[in-house]
Amino acid sequence: MVSPDQNSSSQSPARHLRYELITLGDELLLGLTANGHLTFIGSQLGRRGVALQRNVTITDEAPAIAKQFSESWANADVIITTGGLGPTCDDRTREVIAEVLGQKLVFDVAAEKAIADRFARLGRKMTENNLKQAYRPERAELLPNANGTAPGLWVEQSGKVLCMLPGPPNELQPMFVEQVLPRLAKLGLLLDREAYVQLRSAGIGESALETKLQPIFDRYGDALNIAFCAHQGQVDCRLSSPTDQLSLPQLDEIAQECGRLLGEDLMCYGHDSLAKVAGDLLRAGEKTLAVAETATGGMLASCFTDIAGASKFFAGGVVCYDNEAKMQLLDVPECLLKQHGAVSPENAVAMATGAAERMCADYALAVTGYCGPCGGPAENPIGGVYIGLYSPCGVWSKKLSIPGPRSTVKQRAVNAALDWLRRELVRTHRGATVQPQRSAQA
Numbered sequence: 001m002v003s004p005d006q007n008s009s010s011q012s013p014a015r016h017l018r019y020e021l022i023t024l025g026d027e028l029l030l031g032l033t034a035n036g037h038l039t040f041i042g043s044q045l046g047r048r049g050v051a052l053q054r055n056v057t058i059t060d061e062a063p064a065i066a067k068q069f070s071e072s073w074a075n076a077d078v079i080i081t082t083g084g085l086g087p088t089c090d091d092r093t094r095e096v097i098a099e100v101l102g103q104k105l106v107f108d109v110a111a112e113k114a115i116a117d118r119f120a121r122l123g124r125k126m127t128e129n130n131l132k133q134a135y136r137p138e139r140a141e142l143l144p145n146a147n148g149t150a151p152g153l154w155v156e157q158s159g160k161v162l163c164m165l166p167g168p169p170n171e172l173q174p175m176f177v178e179q180v181l182p183r184l185a186k187l188g189l190l191l192d193r194e195a196y197v198q199l200r201s202a203g204i205g206e207s208a209l210e211t212k213l214q215p216i217f218d219r220y221g222d223a224l225n226i227a228f229c230a231h232q233g234q235v236d237c238r239l240s241s242p243t244d245q246l247s248l249p250q251l252d253e254i255a256q257e258c259g260r261l262l263g264e265d266l267m268c269y270g271h272d273s274l275a276k277v278a279g280d281l282l283r284a285g286e287k288t289l290a291v292a293e294t295a296t297g298g299m300l301a302s303c304f305t306d307i308a309g310a311s312k313f314f315a316g317g318v319v320c321y322d323n324e325a326k327m328q329l330l331d332v333p334e335c336l337l338k339q340h341g342a343v344s345p346e347n348a349v350a351m352a353t354g355a356a357e358r359m360c361a362d363y364a365l366a367v368t369g370y371c372g373p374c375g376g377p378a379e380n381p382i383g384g385v386y387i388g389l390y391s392p393c394g395v396w397s398k399k400l401s402i403p404g405p406r407s408t409v410k411q412r413a414v415n416a417a418l419d420w421l422r423r424e425l426v427r428t429h430r431g432a433t434v435q436p437q438r439s440a441q442a
Contacts, residue, residue, distance in 0.1 A: 017189060019045060020076040021055040022068055024083035024093060025167060028057050036169055037082045044176060048185070049195030060084060065096040073100065077160055078189060080180075083167035085150040087129045093164060094135060094153060101157060103137035111135075111142055115149045143179050147171045154183065161189065196227075196240035197251040199258055200267040202274060202419045206230045209237060209265075213258050220246065224254065232408065233415035234267060234274065264423050274418035275303035281425035282313035282363070289421070290361035291317040292330055292351040294342065295369040295385060299414050315359040320351070330354030343368050343380050345388075345397040352388030353395055363424075364390035365417045369400075371409040385413045389420055391428075 021041055027033040038055045045052060053076070058064045065084070072079050084093030098105050111134035119126040133150045136142060143152030143163075148171040155162040163180050165172045185192040201209055206228050217226055223245035229236040237258070239251050246254075259266045268277050282289055291300045301317030304310050318329050323342055326332040332350045340346040351366035369385030383402040389395065400416055402409045 017050070017077040018053045018075065019050055019078045019080070020072045021052055022072060022079065022081045023055060023057045024060060024065065024081060025057075026059050026090075029059060037167075037172065040169070040173055041080060041082075041176065044181065045190065047194045047196075048181065048190040048192075050190045060090045060092060062092050062096050065092060066100055069097050069100055073160065073162075078184070079160070079162050081162070081164045082172060083165075085133065085153070085164060085166045087127075087132050087149070091132070091150075094137065097162070097164065098137040098140075101137060101155065101162075103139055103155075105135045106138045107131075108134050108136050108142060111151055114144065114151070118149055143175055145171055145175060147174060152179070154180075161187070193248070196238045197248070197255045197269070198239070198271065199237045199255055199262070199269055200234060200272070201237065201262055201265045202234040202267040202415070202422070204235065204262070204265045206235045209235050209262075212261065213237070216254065216257055216261065220254070231415075232412045233419060264426055267419075267422070273303070274415060274422060276307055278418055278422045278425060279304060279307050279310060279313055281422065281429060283309075285425070285429065287362040287425075288313055288315045288360075290315045290355040290359035290364045292355040292364065292366040292388075293317065293319050294321050294326075294351075294367065295371045296367045296410050296414050297321070299410055300365060300367060300417060303414060303418065315361040318355060318358075326351065326354075330358060341380075343370055343384065343386060345386050345399065348386035348388030348397040349390075349395050350388075352390040352397075356390040361390075362392055363421065364388075365421055366390075367413050367417055369409070369413060371413075372406045383409050385409065385416075387413070387417045387420060389417075389424065391424055393428075 021038060023035055023037050025033065028035050035057060042052050042055070056068055056072070058068050069079070069081070081093055081097070084091045095105065112131060115130055115133060116126055119130070130149060136153055137155060139155065139157065141154040143154055145151045145166060148166055148168060150166040150171070152166060152175050153164040161184070165175060181190070184190045204212070210228065217224060223241055223243060225240045225242050227238040229238070239255055241251060255269060259269065267274065289304070293300050298317065298319045304314040320326045320329050323337050326337065326342070326347070327334055330351055331354045332347060336346055336350055348366050348368050351368065352364040355361065355366060356364035366388035367385065370380055370382050372382040374382070383404070385400040385402055386397050387400065388397045398420070400413060402412045404412070
């Protein structure tokens with residue numbers, strides 16, 4: 001077995017071990033499916049102090065699998081594969097890798113029963129080719145798949161670890177978090193906790209964030225490692241101590257000091273989304289939210305319905321692209337639309353007000369704008385977006401000018417709306433509600 005650092009509770013094994021990821025599938029190379037496995041597995045390992053040394057994406061062909069796995073097996077300590085464990089003829093991962101490892105394939109009765117039971121629960125007939133998934137290399141352990149028919153496989157051989165995972169993300173991701181990470185931690189091959197402390201900020205750019213926090217960072221010199229990751233409308237700042245001169249409690253103290261300096265620009269500590277942070281604030285205040293959207297087409301509502309327990313604070317949403325829908329569903333006056341247009345501060349305010357009143361919500365968000373490829377008049381070009389915010393203290397709108405393609409404009413508009421709501425809720429919870437800068441007021 002790989003020999004991890006004996007003091008792995010305080011030092012990251014990433015310094016000593018080589019992790020490689022092999023993602024299989026013609027659909028990945030053809031661009032038919034995005035390689036989300038790299039993003040997910042890389043981030044999960046990174047949180048535990050491990051950096052992937054390499055990710056190679058290969059075809060489903062047996063020679064390609066054998067060649068790449070042989071190379072990775074010779075060079076890496078931990079190898080993770082994704083895909084190729086299913087029931088069809090192009091699923092060849094287990095067979096090829098078993099041969100490279102010199103292990104026979106054996107039929108696992110427990111796996112057969114799990115597959116048959118799943119088909120029975122779904123009320124479907126199991127075809128014969130599904131039994132292919134019940135085979136495993138003779139010295140491999142099964143990783144049960146609660147969300148599909150292909151179990152994962154775990155092999156420890158020649159001082160190395162091999163983990164083979166099914167391709168569908170809804171099967172791979174819970175298997176990785178609930179089974180693979182605990183096994184690796186138990187073997188001392190990664191930390192049993194997060195390797196860094198993360199602050200998430202919103203509404204402040206990456207360079208401005210670094211400039212603001214640099215005086216704090218300067219006090220710790222090389223003992224503190226800082227890494228930034230910019231998203232659309234938010235920036236993550238990760239604090240770690242690669243030389244272990246700073247303990248986790250000390251990193252927490254530094255993060256708390258940074259948070260106090262950031263004020264409302266601090267979104268959260270950790271990995272919560274803007275919607276989760278806003279939702280938690282709504283839930284804590286026993287308030288509800290409604291949304292109304294045109295340009296973002298339901299993306300804003302989806303952010304909240306992705307959160308477990310959202311029914312406690314989310315009243316609902318309306319996508320009203322057509323002006324008639326705005327009038328019928330949100331009571332937006334026809335005269336307002338004729339006078340000011342659908343993309344206007346007045347309409348954003350009317351939509352937010354209509355959503356709150358129709359759904360009896362305490363707060364409401366509305367988004368309307370031009371996302372491209374066509375824009376409006378000179379004062380409202382592509383990327384011109386208006387957000388409306390309704391609250392117990394009043395209703396306002398603000399204008400955004402967002403450069404970029406349609407998808408970017410939509411995502412940044414959603415994030416801006418969420419952040420405005422978050423800031424208003426933070427002020428309310430602090431007992432110091434201040435009216436935001438507004439371009440139009442009802």
